[in-house]
Amino acid sequence: MAYRDLREYVTTLEKHGKLKRVTKEVDKDWEIAAVCRQLFKKIPPQKRPALVFENVKGFKIPVVAGVLGASREIYALGLQTETVEGINRKWDHALGHPIEPRMVSAKDAPCKENILHGKDVDITKLPVPTWTVGEDPAPFFTSPYLITKDPETGVRNVGTYRMEVKGPNKTGLLIGKRQDMAWHMYKNNAQNKPTPVAVVIGADPTIGYVSVSKMSDALDEFAVAGALRGAPVDLVACETVPLEVPATAEIVLEGEIPPNASEHEGPFGEYTGYMGPAGNEPFFNIKCMTYRNKPLYQAFISQMPPSESSCIRGIGREWPLFKHLKDVLRIPIKDLRLKEAGGSGAYLVISLKKEFVGQVRQLMYGAWSQRTGFGKITVVVDDDIDVWDDFAVDWALSWHVRPDKDVYIERDVQAVGLDPSQAPADVLQHHPSRYVGSRVAIDATRKHKYPAISLPPKEHLDLVASRWKEYGIED
Numbered sequence: 001m002a003y004r005d006l007r008e009y010v011t012t013l014e015k016h017g018k019l020k021r022v023t024k025e026v027d028k029d030w031e032i033a034a035v036c037r038q039l040f041k042k043i044p045p046q047k048r049p050a051l052v053f054e055n056v057k058g059f060k061i062p063v064v065a066g067v068l069g070a071s072r073e074i075y076a077l078g079l080q081t082e083t084v085e086g087i088n089r090k091w092d093h094a095l096g097h098p099i100e101p102r103m104v105s106a107k108d109a110p111c112k113e114n115i116l117h118g119k120d121v122d123i124t125k126l127p128v129p130t131w132t133v134g135e136d137p138a139p140f141f142t143s144p145y146l147i148t149k150d151p152e153t154g155v156r157n158v159g160t161y162r163m164e165v166k167g168p169n170k171t172g173l174l175i176g177k178r179q180d181m182a183w184h185m186y187k188n189n190a191q192n193k194p195t196p197v198a199v200v201i202g203a204d205p206t207i208g209y210v211s212v213s214k215m216s217d218a219l220d221e222f223a224v225a226g227a228l229r230g231a232p233v234d235l236v237a238c239e240t241v242p243l244e245v246p247a248t249a250e251i252v253l254e255g256e257i258p259p260n261a262s263e264h265e266g267p268f269g270e271y272t273g274y275m276g277p278a279g280n281e282p283f284f285n286i287k288c289m290t291y292r293n294k295p296l297y298q299a300f301i302s303q304m305p306p307s308e309s310s311c312i313r314g315i316g317r318e319w320p321l322f323k324h325l326k327d328v329l330r331i332p333i334k335d336l337r338l339k340e341a342g343g344s345g346a347y348l349v350i351s352l353k354k355e356f357v358g359q360v361r362q363l364m365y366g367a368w369s370q371r372t373g374f375g376k377i378t379v380v381v382d383d384d385i386d387v388w389d390d391f392a393v394d395w396a397l398s399w400h401v402r403p404d405k406d407v408y409i410e411r412d413v414q415a416v417g418l419d420p421s422q423a424p425a426d427v428l429q430h431h432p433s434r435y436v437g438s439r440v441a442i443d444a445t446r447k448h449k450y451p452a453i454s455l456p457p458k459e460h461l462d463l464v465a466s467r468w469k470e471y472g473i474e475d
């Protein structure tokens with residue numbers, strides 16, 4: 001059965017030993033960020049739990065963190081697949097078999113249990129953490145799901161974009177120029193009309209997974225979430241904007257982005273592991289807030305990778321890229337990995353069952369064309385190299401590469417604006433120098449017949465492994 005809401009999912013994580021409740025009082029303005037960072041430093045992914053901070057100093061609302069992706073194992077539970085491998089199968093099926101959402105009335109929508117309008121709205125009463133203390137100018141929402149509609153087609157979008165707390169009913173926003181929601185704003189701006197927005201904080205996990213993943217803008221992301229959960233998402237009409245939100249959401253903010261207006265926003269500790277630049281960005285005026293009784297506030301753990309952010313973005317990107325290369329371009333790749341050190345974007349490793357000289361070039365252009373931001377560093381290895389084994393990839397890079405022949409640099413191509421190598425820290429977010437960069441592909445496949453590998457024969461290794469205890473080396 002699909003999770004009804006975030007709280008049912010939190011209970012399930014706890015039953016699986018994947019969630020810890022922190023009852024000690026914590027300060028949201030420095031301590032939550034430090035605890036979350038130590039969680040990633042101290043505990044390996046297989047054992048790492050998500051957290052509920054139950055006692056946030058000065059607030060009645062608990063903070064939930066890491067519940068969508070403190071590890072791939074947690075992500076698998078969020079998608080209700082038994083295994084990490086099952087995640088891709090779920091996504092594949094969901095994208096091809098969307099389930100339309102279903103409207104329910106306000107009386108059947110727990111998110112309407114409390115409704116505040118106008119001056120009664122005060123987001124400073126929410127326990128929004130400060131993440132990079134001493135650098136971020138304010139607390140930031142890191143797991144908002146922003147809902148907008150294309151003013152021409154009416155197709156809905158759900159996306160996660162950081163929101164800086166700017167006052168009781170105002171936030172800043174950073175929406176990448178090519179994001180789906182940016183197109184909705186451009187179209188409204190052209191008509192000098194505001195963009196209506198509903199922001200969901202805390203919902204059934206599938207809503208979060210679609211919110212941070214790229215998919216065709218012709219798809220209603222709630223329909224994909226429905227397919228991921230195996231049941232329609234129940235939606236309810238907003239109070240003040242012509243939009244719909246999940247009926248079991250914890251907290252909903254409704255309002256508008258004024259047309260063609262911007263203000264100073266940021267900087268913010270980013271997924272690259274560095275502070276992202278500040279800039280002039282649109283802002284969000286909140287008109288109404290609805291919330292459940294005893295709401296949960298949800299945050300994504302982001303900033304320096306590895307993080308919840310790099311985990312969930314990596315999974316949401318690897319599978320579509322794999323499908324694009326294998327099924328659309330029909331290149332015989334075996335596996336690929338967007339490494340978390342590169343924020344699950346900059347550093348791409350692909351294994352290929354190479355059929356002919358030149359196929360690596362076809363592959364690198366194929367990967368670079370799917371999303372301009374992926375694979376600033378792209379490494380291609382043979383299909384006997386496991387892309388998840390860092391040592392094996394380093395071994396291939398060391399002995400299968402002749403730098404004068406196997407390194408391809410592509411200059412003057414679109415770059416990622418948040419890449420700190422593009423421009424000094426004081427250059428604003430949307431300055432042109434941030435958007436023209438370069439990429440490199442390293443062909444670490446074998447180009448000629450190689451000598452035999454210097455390992456004992458496989459049958460000897462297998463025999464010794466089967467008798468391992470007899471040697472008395474390990475208990």
Ligand SMILES: Cc1cc2nc3c(=O)[nH]c(=O)nc-3n(C[C@H](O)[C@H](O)[C@H](O)COP(=O)(O)O)c2cc1C
Nearest residue numbers: 159160161162174175176179180212213214300309
């Ligand atoms: C924690 C987190 C924070 C994010 N913050 C932003 C952001 O501030 N601006 C942005 O453009 N994308 C941000 N993203 C990436 C988008 O959520 C992602 O590209 C998503 O696909 C956007 O939705 P869309 O595809 O519907 O445009 C963030 C992702 C995560 C996981």
